[in-house]
Amino acid sequence: MRAQHYMLLGLVPIIMVSAFLNGWGTGGIFQAERLFVSSIIPFFLYSVLINSPGRQRVLMWICIAAALGMVYNGHVQQSSFNGSYGAGIGGSITVGREEMRISYLGFFSDPNDLGMFLVMNMPFVAYFFARGGKLMKLLMLAVIVALGYGVYMTGSRGTLLGTVAVVGIYFLINNAGAKLILFAAFSAPIAATLIASFGGLSSSEASAAGRLDAWYDGIQMLIYNPVFGVGMGNFIDRHGIVAHNSYVHVASELGVLGYSLWGGALVMNMLVGYAILKQFNHYSEDESETEHADETLVEKYREEVLLNKVLFYSMIGFMVTAFFLSRQFTLLLFIFMGMQMASHFRLLKMRPSLLEMFSGKMVWRSMGYSWTVIVAVYITLKVGL
Template structure:
């Protein structure tokens, strides 16, 4: 099972099946690998479906299907099952495959290695004007890749997710320092790749990652000072990365799209306008915000499920960081330190990923659900190793998540109104 999921992950990220010379072969490599992994998982006796995410994600898929029916397209339910169903299946299998801590680290290594390959491709694009895929630069200046990474912003999203993992892998040392050097090099490639994407969302995500890391290490005040200084430095950059301003044309367009999304929600509050229909209702322009996209397209019901699914990932990693087991043996203390380091790594990856998606319409992309699976798999394993960690149950939070959804919708609406006034 784990072997096939690693292969699946590699093909999702490196995507040789999307190379111009290969894409006409017609071999559905991703479905084949995913089904193979699922078939190996199916007879496993170690299934644990008690985590809230195992109920929330299928419920979200159901809302996607019902939303299409409510908006007059019966066939849309089957279309959503076909398009989003693989993400649910990949989440199910990968989360079970990564309960073992060594597998978590191996999966992180695969993500970093594949991401570094994409960064090298981008460096080749900048040097030669075209990469080995046959794909050139976007807008003549920004690196891009093939398939789901043909947008520079998506590359930045992947790089910022993988960067904390590279830093963790580099911190482990070994092999006379060669392993540390290898992963530091990978981290450097990812950092340079973020710069080459010229993605303002990725840069803000990087600042957020650094801010949270400093907050956990040095406190809120130092994190705030660092964040303010970093943001000021970004504003002084000579490129488009320095144009982070609600009055700038691209940013103003985002704010207008967010406002349109809130209007769509008001008009269709229960199940939204249907997944994939935002652009059709906004002059062929996307939402530029994953949260607004879910609110507009799936309504209140879909947003409650999706928001809870996302937030549980953060809560689980924070639970590990806040847990203080009573340990006396040096070996046990060292093991717990490793647990905390992995939890911090996955927390930072989530912070970077969701900060970037706040400026992108990426609510349904497979990358989000693979990261969520890795987070859940790690936490399930951590609870097996440290039973004192809290057990999260959806039945205890039946009031929390609707209230959180209402509060965040109101907060987003107020933010949009403020940005519209200031722009």
């Protein structure tokens, strides 16, 4: 077990204590149990059992196939839309009598969740495109077009921004320094929100002004209940709708303690992934040692680094879309976090020096960095309200 496991496990007692302090003890037990069973256990299983690149690739193919099935189903919904309903699995979500947003089953019944899944699959497609021959490249080009079409059909502005962000951050990381990357990551959500506030959102969602109001109320809940928050599930009771921001939602409901654990685990995964891209991207820091290393081991390490890169950008897709959606405890997050962490474990076995990225100092740093998102929200509120 690593720090991220303990951090997410730490959410369970905090959820119960937070609910008890807010007068809903039995509800806290129910919420904690649901999180443990439906999110934390899958995270543990994925992070431990995906112990080979082959298993990871199989899961990636399954995700791509599932995404294409959802896009096809969405196309059926779109083409059969009669002004109020579109045929297909899961039906459809309509806005007035003009706009139709595709949906599916389970936690994909919301177009935003479906769009998020499509965005997070795009780096998988890029991986197989880079490794394949001409036929595979043509196939993957067709797949990426299909996923883009699916994102369009969801009508989710958050997932559209996530798509743009994955591409933009890819080129930024490859061509810019760490300070510029940090500045862009901090300022981009602010700029995107302010731009959206001028153009407005689709009629099926809250307006941009309403979204800012939700963020404002969330920050106020955090200020007046700083340690344990207002209790998991209580944001809607107090505001009426979700926060439309996963980070604000967690901070307001679980306070400093809960958000630091949730955000810290997420950010730590990303910091480790970034360090592998930039610092641990070769089998050994010593070039002469690398030259004399077993070529098979070197190739295996390169493959693992590439898989880490793919999962890193998939999680970028989540982090950007989560800034505009309340999807803080979706199963999708914990599955992809588990796959990303499994990649880190495999690399750690090949490169023991990577262990420094899991130190106590890194845990505190990750928790601190996670609060930059809340600062970005605060600045957005100051400018936009």
